[in-house]
Amino acid sequence: MTIMPGAEPISLDGSEVGVVLCHGYPSTPQSMRGWAEHLAAAGYSVRVPRLPGMGTRWQDLNATGWQDWYGELEIAYEQLARRCGTIFAAGLSMGGLLATKLAQEKPALAGLVLANPIFAHNHPALRVLPMLRYVLPSLGGIIGDIKKPETVELGYNRNPLRSMYSQTLLWKIVVDDLPQLNLPILLFTSLEDHVVPALSWQTFLNRVGSDDLTHLVLENSYHVATLDNDAELIFEESVRFIERLTPRD
Template identity: 50%
Template structure:
């Protein structure tokens, strides 16, 4: 299937000091992260934002993939950045936050992570039906586009592929079980009003990780896709400050 306009991957080769991997959300595309990537690139940071398998084409393609495919894609990008940059960070929005947490669990060498409205569960009462429902119903209404800012548009699917959603549910369980393995510095930014990911998600993450350096920021003027919303400039600026601080501390550590 052809790639949706705007859904292309984002790549920038900048400094060899700092590299950032951007992970977009479920049914979303790199378009939701492009402004963030451009801000990082303008600061001289090396950036990678892959288009996850099954995303950015047709929702039926996403039903042909699963969490192992999405994770493999970001893991490959992380390996490339590790071979290029001294300090490497992973940033994730929504399911991108889930993948970022999994990367942190499996790669202790990761310098730090930034999470924006990360997902690790859902409080929907019908969620337990998803594994069975996904075998007979291909999709339901989509979740893309939860943005407060007038005129802002997210490039994503208007349907939620249920087989893929059931796979995401399995990834959530793995990530929740291993939250104690996350020990890197963490910057977590969550929207005060989010119609996709409930506040309990961020609380579960913050209560479960074992990082000694944790900062939580509440975004008062954005919905779920905060990287395209009113608070995007604060998200971008805060993340740049975070990576420079952590990189500086790592460089200045005694041998």
Template identity: 50%
Template sequence: MPVLSGAEPFTHDGSAEIGVLLCHGFTSTPQSMRAWGEHLAAEGFTVRCPLLAGHGTRWPDLNRTTWRDWYDSAEAELAELRGRCRSVFVFGQSMGGTLALRLAQQHPDIAGIVLVNPSVTTLRKEARLLPLLSRIWPAVGGIPGDIAKPGGFELAYNRLPLRAMASLQQLWSLVRGDLRRVHQPLLLFRSAVDHVVEPVNSAIVLDGVASTDLAEVVLPDSFHVATLDHDAPAVFSGSVEFLQRIHRERAEEVV
């Protein structure tokens, strides 16, 4: 199926010193990350933001994929960045944060990760029935556009594909079980009000990882899709300061 207009991947070839992989959220597209990617590109970094498998076309396409397909989409771009840049960082929002954590678990050479409202679980009671419900109903009402900023728009599916959601649950379980394998410097942005991902998700991540360079920043004026919301400039500038510091410290260690 053709890719929706605006959902195309974002690519910028900049410095060979620092590369950044951006991972968008579940049912979303690179549109939600484009402004962040453009900010990083303007700073001179090499940036990749792939369209994850099953996304950006029609919601039934997502039900034909699993978390392994989304992970493979991200890992392929990571491999390209690792061959091009000296320090590679992975940034992710929501499910993109889940993928960033899994990549960090599998690739210890990743220099650092930045997460925005990452998901690793849900407190919704109906989620326990998801493996059964996904065999009966293909989808339910969607979750796009949780943005406080007036006029904010997220290009995402308006339906929530249940088979794909059940696969996301499997990814959550894997990531939670391996959180101690995450040792990289980690910066986590969390919205004070998030109607999609509960605060316990960030708490699980922060309490579970082995990272010693660890920070949480609470975003007071944004909902779930913070990269398109009032606090986006703080996310963008904070992530740049983080990766520049980590890259500098890595270079000093080599010397």
């Protein structure tokens, strides 16, 4: 199995405050590298796993499901837990969905940062996806929704339908348990997003139980905001969020 150059997982060691970052679907850690390096420069330990089936061939992704992706994120969390006393989770798009699942399963998490997370979608094709996945391996890709010129997201130009169906199953699982999620949350959503509709973050805000939630709108970025014009805002506000919630000596 050959991994795309630049798609490798990221591991950066710093203080005893850690951040596990999760990339989206069908993307790679490349979309999170700037965020990871900014957090590391602020002194934090960072892990960005490469989710199973991603960063190789799109056909590999069709042999995986949400349990595989979540399992890899959980491994990264456990790695950080062995060296860090305080851990935050963050994610972009489906990575935000998985990071939210991690927060639901790991009550010790200190906070959650989400950038254009996916919790729901209203695309008409989703109605036939349960059957379509058996007769059609993939559809056109969904990566690269970036406003900033000449900026590339490393990922697949196909959307494998079996793995996409698995992702939709996780939407319901996570959304059903959102009322019990009450840790501090920082949410970024792009004013213009061609991949994830406003229905997604509206569903999240309507269901989540947290009373410590900050919602910031990104006015100059599309879906892949961590590679777009507002990336620095995401990075800087994330550090401020972590600083606010990190115990001081």
